[in-house]
Every structure is written in structure tokens, then in C-alpha cells.
Amino acid sequence: MQAIDIMTPKVISVSPDAEVRDIAQLLINNRISAVPVIDAEQRVIGIVSEGDLMRQLKNDDDGPQSWWLSLVSGGKDPGDYVKQHGRKAHEVMTPNPITVEENTPLHDIARLLEKNHIKRVPVVRDDKLIGIVSRANLLQGVANAAVAPTQSPTDDRHIRDAILKEVEHNAGVQTGNISVIVNGGAVELWGLVESLEQKQAAAVAAENIAGVTRVDNHLGMMPRGFGYS
Numbered sequence: 001m002q003a004i005d006i007m008t009p010k011v012i013s014v015s016p017d018a019e020v021r022d023i024a025q026l027l028i029n030n031r032i033s034a035v036p037v038i039d040a041e042q043r044v045i046g047i048v049s050e051g052d053l054m055r056q057l058k059n060d061d062d063g064p065q066s067w068w069l070s071l072v073s074g075g076k077d078p079g080d081y082v083k084q085h086g087r088k089a090h091e092v093m094t095p096n097p098i099t100v101e102e103n104t105p106l107h108d109i110a111r112l113l114e115k116n117h118i119k120r121v122p123v124v125r126d127d128k129l130i131g132i133v134s135r136a137n138l139l140q141g142v143a144n145a146a147v148a149p150t151q152s153p154t155d156d157r158h159i160r161d162a163i164l165k166e167v168e169h170n171a172g173v174q175t176g177n178i179s180v181i182v183n184g185g186a187v188e189l190w191g192l193v194e195s196l197e198q199k200q201a202a203a204v205a206a207e208n209i210a211g212v213t214r215v216d217n218h219l220g221m222m223p224r225g226f227g228y229s
Contacts, residue, residue, distance in 0.1 A: 002103040003109060004140035005157060005182075007123045007131030009164060010175050013038045016045065016090035023048050023089060030176055030193075031222060034120060035099070037089045040050070042128040046093030087174065099124045106141050109133055137179050140190045156182040156213060162209045163187065171201040177222065178202065185213035192222035 014023055014035045026035060027050065034049035069211060099122045100109055112121060123131040160182040168175045178191040187206045193199050203217040 001106050001141050001183075002102065003100050003104045003106075003123045003133055004217070005160070006106070006137045006179065007102075007133045008137060008179065009131045009161075010168065011036060011122070011129060011132045012176060013129065014048065014089050016088065016093075017040075018089040019143055020087050020089070020092055021117065024053055027053075032176065036122050036129060037093045043098060044122045044124060044129050046090065046095045047097045047154055048089055048093045048121070050087070052094060082086070087207045097122065101125070102130060106138060110138055112144065113138065136190070140179050140181055140188065156184065159185065159187070159209055159211045163206045163212075166205040166209060167202050171198075171205040173198045173202050173205075178219070180206070182212075185211050187212050187215045188218060191216065191220075193219050193223050196221070 002135065010165065012030055012032060014026065016037055016039065018110045023035060027033065034047055036044050037046035037048060039045050043047065043198075098112060098116055098118065102123055102125050104123075107123060112167055113119070118136040122129055123133060160180050163177050163180050163182070166179075167178065169172050173193060178193070181188040181190065189202055189206060194204065199219045199221075200216060202219060203215050206212055
């Protein structure tokens, strides 16, 4: 399996000039913990996470300054100041984030997340954002990969794309917090939805896609105020 087989294709993103307060509201409304920052050509130039926004709550006097930083900056770090007081995405984001290509194997992604202590990684094609892989996506994909496929990965990807489209456009379920894993026509649904009706609708949508041989519905209910990363 590769990144394209497990990624969340519908990625909520922001522009470099997006307001910090709007980004915070976006995270809350969509129950996510970070958003990529993309330029006009859809290239990923940064990521704004809950951690980046939490810096805005820090007091300027929190924590000791290193002695050398005090010497060169007069006791204040201009980078920290921008992070704490910036009002735009490009001012508070973590720049130049790690990304992966759509054909990156799962074990390489797992190693990347572990080595860099990150929770998610944007997926790009020709340097343009096409999806995102989180730890949850990865764990689900690794667990499913133990089952030997009975048809080609290309067929499974077509099935997965069809399921995501049906769920999003006709079943009335947002796919931002859902992972769809297809292996040999067998489908596993993971993630969180807002109601039992949405859980059932997602399963029915998958069952009606040509080529699907089985649907295992592991979707759970989303607690109020929950952030899914």
C-alpha cells in the first residue's frame, strides 16, 4: 500500500493571508488539529497546528531566555514574538513542512512520522496538495495490509475513489474525518461521524459500489468538541 491508498483526499487548507482567528474557528468547526497552508499554485508552504495557535496564549515573560539570545536580541526573540502576535497564517505557521509523494510506501511514511515526531503529512503530486495522511490513516492501512489482495491496487483505488465520492456527494456524510481502506475489494471504514444515521449511510454507500465484496464498518460517534488528527 502507498500514500494514495490511505490518504484523506479532501483536505481543508488555508491561504498564507488567512486570519489566525479564522483558522482557529476552522479547526473547531471541522474537528481537526491542523491545516496546510497553500499558495496560489496549490503548493504546500506551511502547516498551522493547534500547537502553533497555542503560542498565541503564551505570556511574553513565560520561561527563561538563554544567555546568548539575550545578548544578540536584547532579551527578546523576534521569531517568538511573530509566532505569539502574528495575525496571518504565514506568520504563525510551521514553514517548509515535510511532504510525501502519492506513491510513498506506508512503512516509509511511518518512519517519517516517528523520526520527525509529527502527527500528519501532506501528500503531493507534482508539488501540489492532493491529500493528507495522519497517524490514524496509517495505523488503519498497516492493519489492513496484512490481508493479501485478490485484485490489483489500481482497481482498489478506483473503488475507494467511488466510495468517497458517493459518501460525500450523495450520502450526506463529510469525509474529512473518515478513512476508507480497500484491499482486494474488501472495504474497511474507519474514523468518526456525527450520528448513527451517518454511520449507516456510509456503509450503504460502500456496499453499492461495483467491485466491493465486503464492508467492515468501524466508524464511531464523534464526541462534541472532539479534534480528530
